[in-house]
Structures are given as structure tokens and as C-alpha cells.
Amino acid sequence: MFNFFGDPNKKFLNKLQPTIDKINQLEERFQSFSLEKLKGQTDKFKERLVKGETLEDLLPEAFTVVKEVSKRALKMRHFDVQLLGGISLHQGKIVEMKTGEGKTLVATLPLYLNALTGKGCHLVTVNDYLARRDVEWMGKIYYLLGLKTSVLNHEKSYLYEPKANGRETDLGSGEELREVLRKEAYQADILYGTNNEFGFDYLRDNMVYDSEEMAQRPLNFAIIDEVDSILIDEARTPLIISAPAEESADLYYKFAELIKHLKENDPSTSSGQGDYNIDEKMRSATLTEEGINKIEKWLNMGNIYTEGGLQMVHHLEQALKAQTLFKKDKDYVVKEGEIIIIDEFTGRLMNGRRYSEGLHQAIEAKERVQIKRESVTLASITFQNYFRMYQKLAGMTGTAVTNAEEFHKVYNLDVIVAPTNKPLVRKVLSDRIYKNEMGKLKAVAEEVKNLHQKGQPVLIGTISIEKNELISELLEREGVTHQLLNAKYHEREAQILSQAGRLGAVTVATNMAGRGVDIILGGSPADSVEQEKVKKLGGLHVLGTERHEARRIDDQLRGRAGRQGDPGSSQFYVSMEDDLMRVFGSERMKNIMERLGVPDDMPIENKLISRSIETAQNKVEGYNFDLRKHLLEYDDVMNKHRQTIYKKRKEILGLSKAASRGLRKKILEMVENEIEQVILFHTAGETKETWNLEEIYEVVNTIFPLRQNDRIKLGELRNGNKSEAMESRTKIIEYLAALAAKAYDKLEEKIADENLVHQLEKAIVLRTIDTLWIEHLEQMDYLRTGIGLRGYAQRDPLVEYKEEAYKSFTQLINMINSQVVYSIYKVGLAREIAPSAMQRTARMRIMAPAKTMEKGKGEFTEFKNGKSPMEGQGYEESIVSEKVRDQSGHKIGRNDPCPCGSRKKYKKCCGK
Incomplete structure (x- = not known):
């Protein structure tokens, strides 16, 4: 290293x-x-x-x-x-x-x-x-x-x-x-x-x-x-960034209720006694055979996997995760009828953020609050x-x-x-290790009481709101006046922390106290007399009630004491029942504590146990590093796709803006390429007699209108040339490409507004890219979810993912070109192209950047790992607010053929 x-x-x-x-x-x-x-x-x-x-x-x-x-x-x-x-x-x-x-x-x-x-x-x-x-x-x-x-x-x-x-x-x-x-x-x-x-x-x-x-x-x-x-x-x-999808609230409530009646499998008893297993290291929960049988019985199904399909299984899995792995006041809080996620590293509320893939809805069902709609991804990127x-x-x-x-x-x-401006004089005291949690918490309360009576300011660090409030209760029983700081009171963060260095101050805080506002001895603004008294007492004492999975978070908490050469001290109180030791610590350490017969409230200092804490942290950090590396390896594949698509979009925006007719030229190139592919496919036979000119005529006629004379002309071009088939093929391609250009000229004449032509060209190309890109994101997400199973066939999932992703992306590019070609000559059927989900989402900030959006009045949601800073702002109106009409003026229904000529239903094409 x-x-x-x-x-x-x-x-x-x-x-x-x-x-x-x-x-x-x-x-x-x-x-x-x-x-x-x-x-x-x-x-x-x-x-x-x-x-x-x-x-x-x-x-x-x-x-x-x-x-x-x-x-x-x-x-x-x-x-x-x-x-x-x-x-x-x-x-x-x-x-x-x-x-x-x-x-x-x-x-x-x-x-x-x-x-x-x-x-x-x-x-x-x-x-x-x-x-x-x-x-x-x-x-x-x-x-x-x-x-x-x-x-x-x-x-x-x-x-x-x-x-x-x-x-x-x-x-x-x-x-x-x-x-x-x-x-x-x-x-x-x-x-x-x-x-x-x-x-x-x-x-x-x-x-x-x-x-x-x-x-x-x-x-x-x-x-x-x-x-x-x-x-x-x-x-x-x-x-x-995501847009609302279909409603499915009933199933979430149904499965949330069913899961509550299941019980966890206890490994210490005989097998088959429980309904599900929990793996806290992997953050996963799985049903046992017994659990599956119960669910199928309650649902009156023979086999949920075949009769219920993917949707049922998905709801079941998310309900199980929500019930067993996500805890109230640790992973989230319920505030004003909403589930708000707590950042595990900072302890802050992540307002508006939402878990993805239906997990947030499953937690909402578990807590019996209103379920927000699921979403479909429009765009994503990792930091x-x-x-x-x-x-x-x-x-x-x-x-x-x-x-x-x-x-x-x-x-x-x-x-x-960088070296410090003044020498660091903070004392880092050895961990005090207790047999169980209650013994540790009582010792914390006793220590804080003693320091408070002495007048030394104390900052107590906890890893969750739940532990934060528990310590607050213990201090109240001991008669210790204190300030409580957690995600529920985040608006007072700066005020509370700025006074945490005052004489006799006691502050109980989650990880959010580890960064941001400085804690100045004597308070802010500093009182020089009080500051000197605090310094003589030893400065701020930081007391950690539990080691975090990452050493950095512990170091951040320690770093609140001893700023700019001030005196200070820090110490962690640890128990063998803490999450870190329970999940990642070794059984050997627990057995040593038992054999030593240490009373619950007596601390011990044991190098072996201290080393086991460091080992546990190293394990977690290594595991998390692998997870991040794994995410990056997969996202690097998607990143190449993203860069290519975004580059293509910028190119289209640049061409449409240019005074030259660059976008027209680009579209006609797509048309010519499509015609060439059609002709090559239908003229693959060894002799000209086997060429399917009728099919060529029919396919090209769906791109732009051909006359009956053109059918005859194709035959003449094939038969009139006695030379190589290649030359005949080229002449047919050139003839149809020339007709395509003429048809485009007629289309422009029909619209009779050059600016409108540019707008329609741009709208069709960008809408096609966006629609298919959204589908590609969804497809790649499904691929990534299941690709790990290929490891059972002794195949490298990442290599398989790259190969499948390449095929999928090649298909995406071909489909974009193809859909543009089959849509562009139909623009005369609808002068206005309905805005896509992407277009409307992007415009939200641009059109009214200075207005605070009222709840329920915005449109789309931005997610961080599916956690949206704008959740609850989903437009209830349809994306297409007014029905589009065909050439004859009739309204187009959602199940009617799309007028763009794609041969898809309107709701599956331009009506999305």
C-alpha cells in the first residue's frame, strides 16, 4: 500500500x-x-x-x-x-x-x-x-x-x-x-x-x-x-431522477400485514421452526420453506413464484426487508405522516429522499402511513x-x-x-469495555454526572436517535441538565453546538455533531473568563457511547475536542452487545468476557478485546470498500452508455441551433442507412431473381410515401443492369435515398415554417432518444439484478454483464435511428409533439427556479439511491394533457395505432 x-x-x-x-x-x-x-x-x-x-x-x-x-x-x-x-x-x-x-x-x-x-x-x-x-x-x-x-x-x-x-x-x-x-x-x-x-x-x-x-x-x-x-x-x-409510475398501494399494505405474523428462525433450535432468516452482515432477509408455505396458504396459492409472478414475489421480498432490516428511529423516523430516512453516517434527516425498488413504499405500509407512488428512472449517475x-x-x-x-x-x-498550527494536546483515553449494554449506559450516565458537577463540558456521541434518546432519559433520572441533538432537532444544530463548550454544558448528539459547526470553549461568542475556567478543567470531553463501523466517524467525533491547541479529551465506552461487536466481532471475545466473570457495570481494559474492535472495523471497512468498488465496476459500464447518449443529445441540440440545416442532414443520413439495411436484407440471395423487391417497396413505403411508378422503377433498376449485383443494389439505394430527400423537401413545404421544422426535427429525435434511453435504464437495472446468478454457472458476472450490456446498447442505438426514420415523415400529422417525461422534469427548475414548489404541485422526483429530495411532488395530471389528433382531425385513443408510423399502440409510443 x-x-x-x-x-x-x-x-x-x-x-x-x-x-x-x-x-x-x-x-x-x-x-x-x-x-x-x-x-x-x-x-x-x-x-x-x-x-x-x-x-x-x-x-x-x-x-x-x-x-x-x-x-x-x-x-x-x-x-x-x-x-x-x-x-x-x-x-x-x-x-x-x-x-x-x-x-x-x-x-x-x-x-x-x-x-x-x-x-x-x-x-x-x-x-x-x-x-x-x-x-x-x-x-x-x-x-x-x-x-x-x-x-x-x-x-x-x-x-x-x-x-x-x-x-x-x-x-x-x-x-x-x-x-x-x-x-x-x-x-x-x-x-x-x-x-x-x-x-x-x-x-x-x-x-x-x-x-x-x-x-x-x-x-x-x-x-x-x-x-x-x-x-x-x-x-x-x-x-x-425519477418520474411517478403506476399505483400499487394495496399489495404493499397486504404483505406488510402478512409479514408481521411471521417469526424469525432461531438457529439454536431445531431447523424449520422459524419463517425467515436474517443476515445482518449482508443486510439481507430470506424466507424459509416454512415461511413460504405460510404465505402461500394465507394467499390461497399453490406456488407464489408461478401463480403470483414477479410482482407478488417482489412485494413479498420488500415487505420482509422493511419489517426485519429497517428499524424506526435508527434507519428512519415517522414525521408528519411521512417516512424520512436518517443518514447512517451523519445522523441527519434526509428530507425527501426515498429508498428505491419499492422498499420505501414497503416501509410506509409497515408504519401504516400514506403510500407514495412508485417511480421509473429517467436519469442516474454515481458521485x-x-x-x-x-x-x-x-x-x-x-x-x-x-x-x-x-x-x-x-x-x-x-x-x-497538514500539520496543525498549534500542537495538539488532546488526550485520547483507552476504551472502557463492558460486558453488556445496560452496564455500559449506566456507567456513561455516572461519568457524565461527575464531569457535569465538576463543570467540564461534555459531548456525548451516539450512533442512532434511539440510543440518543435512551441516554437522555438516563441523564434526566440522574438530574443532569443537557441538550439533545439529533435529526429530529436538526434546525437547532448550529445553536446547540456553538454552546456545547460552555462551563457545565452536556450535549447528547448523534453523528451529526462530527462535522460542520466548531465547538468553542466558553461558548460562542466566547467569554474569556469562562473559557479559561473550562481550559483549567481539561477542556471539552468527548464521550463516545459506541464504536462506528468506520474509524473515520470515530475520529471525527474525537476531533471535536482539542481544536487549535485547546485542551480536551476523548474516550469510548464499548460493550460486547454493540452492533459492531455483535455482528462483526468474534465469539471468542464474548466467551473471554463470560469466563472472566466480570460484573455488568465493571469496565475492563483488555488489549485482545481492543484489538478485536479494530479488527471488526477493518472487516467492515474492507467489506464496504469492496461494495463501492463493485458498484463502480458496474456503473463504469453504464457510464460509457450515458456519455455516448448525452453526447448524442448535445450534438442534436447543437445541430438544431446552428443556422445550417445540420439536423436535416443527420436525419437523412439515418434514413439512407435504414434504406440500405432494408435493401441488403431483402437482396441477400445469390441471384437477382431471388430479391424481394415487393417487401423493399412495402417497408420503404412505411417510411415515406412511394408511388406505384416507384415499384416499377425498382424492377427496372434490378433488371436493367446486367453487371454485378452490387452495382444494381447501389443504384436502388441511391434512387430511394434521392426520393427520401425529395419527400423531406415536400414535408418542409407542407409545414411552410422553417423554424417549426427545426423544432419538430429536434423534438422527434430527442424524444426518441429519451424514451428508449429510459427503457434501456430499466432493462439494464433488471439485468444487473439477476446477473449474479451466472456465478453459479462458473461465469464471471461482471464479464457477462459487460457482454450483455454491449448487445443491449448496440440494439438501443439501432432502435433510436430506426424510430426516428419511421417517425420523421409523419410530423405533418401532429404539429405539436407532446413533451416527454424528461423534458418536463428538466424544465421544472428552469421555468420557476426561485419558487418553492408546493407539495403535490411539482412533477418529478430526484432520488439518491432511490431517495428523492422532491418526493411528494408528482404531477397527478397525464404527461399528454390534450389528446393528439390524426391527419383527419380524429382524436387518437391510447390503444389506437400511433400516427408516427412505428406500428406500435399510441400509449406504447408517442403517448407515453
Whole structure:
């Protein structure tokens, strides 16, 4: 494994020292500059770039200018370690900086430098609050240097424009932000936003029907804040934009009720006593033979797999998962009649996100709340493939080294550990290990009570809302006044954490306390007298009540104490009944505890048990790495498909926009290719006499109208040439291609509006691409679900998937060309093409980007692993709001033949 510690890291840092020295030397020169003169440096830097200098040449001066403006505008001076971090970020590396070392300020250096190119820079954060806070905070630096800064939020986007009167405004007041369209926000030099918003905007841009509606520019440079959270924790979670599908609520309720009457199989008893088995390591649940028999009996079926079909089996499996694997107040909460997912890594509520493949509906049925409609995927991408599209990528976090190997292998990003500005004096105490959970929790309550009486502030970390509230109850019994922070009270997060360092403060928090707002000793704003008292007591004490599956999450919690050289301490309380030890720990450790006869409330310190905790974490991290790698291998296949289709769409948008008749030329090429394929197929015989000219005539006649004379002409072209069959074939192709061009001319004359012709051409081609692409996504999803079974036949599922995917994609391209050809000459039948699901979805943000959509009034849903930030906003109206009429003016029914000539039913073709 590549070693990021010791010499390689030190060697890299030493290389940067001369640059840091140069920046510090330049500081004296720029101190005498007025703000106006400092602002003028931006234009000078841009001119120097045009003349051939590089960003590396400008770096020392550009960093010094930012440093000087920061001192004047924010009263914050960049330390040397922050300059080091800024240089590393500019070089496209991940920088690990401990909590409180000023990552937000560090980012201003490389963002300003790279924004000088005019290609745009993105700062990616984990939530809307941080994105907006950082723009309001750091935006002043960019503004004073003449750069535009904007921020993307879930429903709105803003441009940073301070008030002209120059008065101070409260951070978070929003007074310096002007609401703008999405596209204008992307035109800014520096753009802050969440990973979800950037990803979804990319997908929406590839669903529009007019290039003017595209928001994003080519992806240039991005710095990802909390990079481990976004590129590691959320890597298994694809972004999905989805539209509502058919209703099927009754079956969900039915199976939710049936599953409640089943009981889990107990391995300690004789086989066949239970109805289902649970594998917590694999997060799977399967019915036993006994369980299947019961379900079939209750449903009055002989065999659910043959009589019920895939739909019944699917509902059964999802109901079983919902009942056995997903726990209320751990995996989700029920709030105002809705199921809201809890992020397992941050502990935050993921409002609007939904599980995919009917699992969310199954949980809704389990909790007896209203079931939202299922969905069909319109577009999807993983964060891994989205962020790899940037020309240059960098990241910051407090915990990256534990995943250095994955960053290097997947993203080709090296991790650099920046030293702290002041020596770290935090004490990391040994784990206290208990036999069972209740003994551990009682000890936690007792320890917190003692520290509270002493006056030392305590931050208690829990891994779920359930445990969070349990500890809160225990503290109440002990008479300890405390603040409770979990996903249910997320709106008070900043306020609670900002005061968690006060004298005698006790804060019980989930993982959401691990990132974001700094905990300042003495509270915020800091009271110097109180701050000194807290320091003398030992600073903030972080008490973890359970080890997380990932060491990084534990390190993040520890990192809340001891910021910027402050005193602090951290300790974890662990029991052998904790999820990590129960699922991934060894039986041997449990047996040792039993043999030692340790009382429930007595802690032990045993190196063997401590090592087993680390081993369990290593197991989980290795398992999760394999899952992410596995996801990426499969998504890489789909990524090639996605890039090809999106490139094709952009090409069509470009051709339709051009003054030349590029799209007409492209369509006629498709027509000629289709004619050629038809002719080659029906003239495959060895002699000309076997050629099926009648079938050629009939097929081409379905593309564009032929005359009776053309039938005769085909015979003449075949018989009139005594030479090779190849030449006769070519003449027939050329003749029909010429007729196709003439028919196209007549079509244009009939419509008599060149602009309308362009619009219809574009609409037909894009609609065909979109409709078939959606079907392809669904088909590939089915393929991927079942491909693992091929492993039983000693075949590599990934190789099989690639082969099947290639065949499917080749078929998709052929079908796109074919459907365009068989539809294009029928455009005269319907002057307006009904908007596709994609078109309407993409337009939602563009047409009204500044309006908060009311529930039930939006149209389509965006999912993250099927978890939609816009769920409940599904249009109830049909996609085609008014029935299309055929050439004679009659309304076309859903089961009538489609007027486009595809020979499909209208509901299966243009009426989708």
C-alpha cells in the first residue's frame, strides 16, 4: 500500500516551504496597497495568463493578495499551514486538516487562483446550510477582488452582492444574497453548493430540449469539503431522477400485514421452526420453506413464484426487508405522516429522499402511513463518475488517511496530512469495555454526572436517535441538565453546538455533531473568563457511547475536542452487545468476557478485546470498500452508455441551433442507412431473381410515401443492369435515398415554417432518444439484478454483464435511428409533439427556479439511491394533457395505432 505517512508526506511538505516563504515575503509589499489597487491585481493576473504565464507562476502573488484582503475584510490571516493546504489543493490533492484549523478559509486561496482562468470553480459541501454560510462568510473576499460568487440551494440559487451602504450584516441573514436563475449562478467565477445539487443539475442538463436551458458549464475545478463523506460514505448511493409510475398501494399494505405474523428462525433450535432468516452482515432477509408455505396458504396459492409472478414475489421480498432490516428511529423516523430516512453516517434527516425498488413504499405500509407512488428512472449517475468528470479535483477533510488507498485507486487523488498550527494536546483515553449494554449506559450516565458537577463540558456521541434518546432519559433520572441533538432537532444544530463548550454544558448528539459547526470553549461568542475556567478543567470531553463501523466517524467525533491547541479529551465506552461487536466481532471475545466473570457495570481494559474492535472495523471497512468498488465496476459500464447518449443529445441540440440545416442532414443520413439495411436484407440471395423487391417497396413505403411508378422503377433498376449485383443494389439505394430527400423537401413545404421544422426535427429525435434511453435504464437495472446468478454457472458476472450490456446498447442505438426514420415523415400529422417525461422534469427548475414548489404541485422526483429530495411532488395530471389528433382531425385513443408510423399502440409510443 502506498504510504502517506512519515517521509513521503514530510518530503512533499518540505518542497512547498520555499513557496510559502515567498508568499510571506510578498506580504509586506501588498500591505501598502489600497483595496481598489488589490482588486486591480485580478485583471492584471488575467492579462498575464493570456500572455502565456501559468497559474503556478501567479500562485505566490495571488495567494498573497487573498491573504491581505482576508486580513482587512474578515480580520483573519492565513497561517503557514493554511497556505500549505491551499497550495496542495491547487495541485489536486486531498488535504487532511484537523478540526478548527480553518479549512473554510484555506479554500479561498486555490478558488481565487483557479477562478482567474474564467472557467469557473466549484466548492462542494455536504449540506445547504454550510454552502450558504460559507458564501456569506468568504464571499466578501472574492467580492473585494472583483470576482462573482454564487450559491446553489435545493430550491433556489443566489448571487453574492453586498449592500451598497457597507453596513455589517449578521451571518446567515441572507441580506447580501440576490436570488438568480440557476444558469446565472453557474456563470459566476466561484460557486458553492452541495454534491446533490451539482449532480442533479448535470442530469437535468442532459434532459433539456433547448441548449439555452442548460445551466452547467464544462466541469473545470472542484474542491470537495468533507471529501471522505461525499466520495466514500455516499459513493454507494447513485443520484436518480425519477418520474411517478403506476399505483400499487394495496399489495404493499397486504404483505406488510402478512409479514408481521411471521417469526424469525432461531438457529439454536431445531431447523424449520422459524419463517425467515436474517443476515445482518449482508443486510439481507430470506424466507424459509416454512415461511413460504405460510404465505402461500394465507394467499390461497399453490406456488407464489408461478401463480403470483414477479410482482407478488417482489412485494413479498420488500415487505420482509422493511419489517426485519429497517428499524424506526435508527434507519428512519415517522414525521408528519411521512417516512424520512436518517443518514447512517451523519445522523441527519434526509428530507425527501426515498429508498428505491419499492422498499420505501414497503416501509410506509409497515408504519401504516400514506403510500407514495412508485417511480421509473429517467436519469442516474454515481458521485464517483460525476466527480471524475472534472478537469481537476481536490478535497479537504479532518479524516482522510484511513481511506488513502481508496482515494488513490478510484480517484487518483493523493492524501497530504497538514500539520496543525498549534500542537495538539488532546488526550485520547483507552476504551472502557463492558460486558453488556445496560452496564455500559449506566456507567456513561455516572461519568457524565461527575464531569457535569465538576463543570467540564461534555459531548456525548451516539450512533442512532434511539440510543440518543435512551441516554437522555438516563441523564434526566440522574438530574443532569443537557441538550439533545439529533435529526429530529436538526434546525437547532448550529445553536446547540456553538454552546456545547460552555462551563457545565452536556450535549447528547448523534453523528451529526462530527462535522460542520466548531465547538468553542466558553461558548460562542466566547467569554474569556469562562473559557479559561473550562481550559483549567481539561477542556471539552468527548464521550463516545459506541464504536462506528468506520474509524473515520470515530475520529471525527474525537476531533471535536482539542481544536487549535485547546485542551480536551476523548474516550469510548464499548460493550460486547454493540452492533459492531455483535455482528462483526468474534465469539471468542464474548466467551473471554463470560469466563472472566466480570460484573455488568465493571469496565475492563483488555488489549485482545481492543484489538478485536479494530479488527471488526477493518472487516467492515474492507467489506464496504469492496461494495463501492463493485458498484463502480458496474456503473463504469453504464457510464460509457450515458456519455455516448448525452453526447448524442448535445450534438442534436447543437445541430438544431446552428443556422445550417445540420439536423436535416443527420436525419437523412439515418434514413439512407435504414434504406440500405432494408435493401441488403431483402437482396441477400445469390441471384437477382431471388430479391424481394415487393417487401423493399412495402417497408420503404412505411417510411415515406412511394408511388406505384416507384415499384416499377425498382424492377427496372434490378433488371436493367446486367453487371454485378452490387452495382444494381447501389443504384436502388441511391434512387430511394434521392426520393427520401425529395419527400423531406415536400414535408418542409407542407409545414411552410422553417423554424417549426427545426423544432419538430429536434423534438422527434430527442424524444426518441429519451424514451428508449429510459427503457434501456430499466432493462439494464433488471439485468444487473439477476446477473449474479451466472456465478453459479462458473461465469464471471461482471464479464457477462459487460457482454450483455454491449448487445443491449448496440440494439438501443439501432432502435433510436430506426424510430426516428419511421417517425420523421409523419410530423405533418401532429404539429405539436407532446413533451416527454424528461423534458418536463428538466424544465421544472428552469421555468420557476426561485419558487418553492408546493407539495403535490411539482412533477418529478430526484432520488439518491432511490431517495428523492422532491418526493411528494408528482404531477397527478397525464404527461399528454390534450389528446393528439390524426391527419383527419380524429382524436387518437391510447390503444389506437400511433400516427408516427412505428406500428406500435399510441400509449406504447408517442403517448407515453
